[in-house]
Amino acid sequence: MRLYRSPAPLTVALALALSLSFGVTTHARVPSEDSAAAPFGAECRTSVQGSHVVAHCHNPYVETDRVQLHIECVRWWDLDTDSVPVDAGPATSVRLSGRCWKEIGSAWVSHQNRGS
Structure with a gap:
C-alpha cells in the first residue's frame, strides 16, 4: 500500500521538520545612520481646479526644505511645467501655483533638504 501519490507532501513535511529543528538566532539591532536622522520634509497639499494647480506646503521641522511644484498636462501640445524652487524654512508655510492651458x-511637489 502506497501512503503518498507523489513525493511532494513528504518533501515539504521533511523540509518543515528540518527548518524547525534549527534554532532561530536573533541579532542585536544596530542603528543605521538613516534611522538617526532628524525628521524632514514639508507637508504639502495640492488642489486642482480646472487648469490651475495650487500647492500649500508647511514645514514643521528644523531643516529647510526646498519645494518645487511639477505639473504634467494631458494634451501633447500643452507644455509640462515646473515652478521655481522655494525654500520652506522652519515653521514656515509657502504657496506654489501653476497651470496648463x-x-x-x-501634479506633485518635490523636496530637497537645504540644511539649517
Missing part, C-alpha cells in the same frame, strides 16, 4: 494630468 487645458486639463491637468498630474
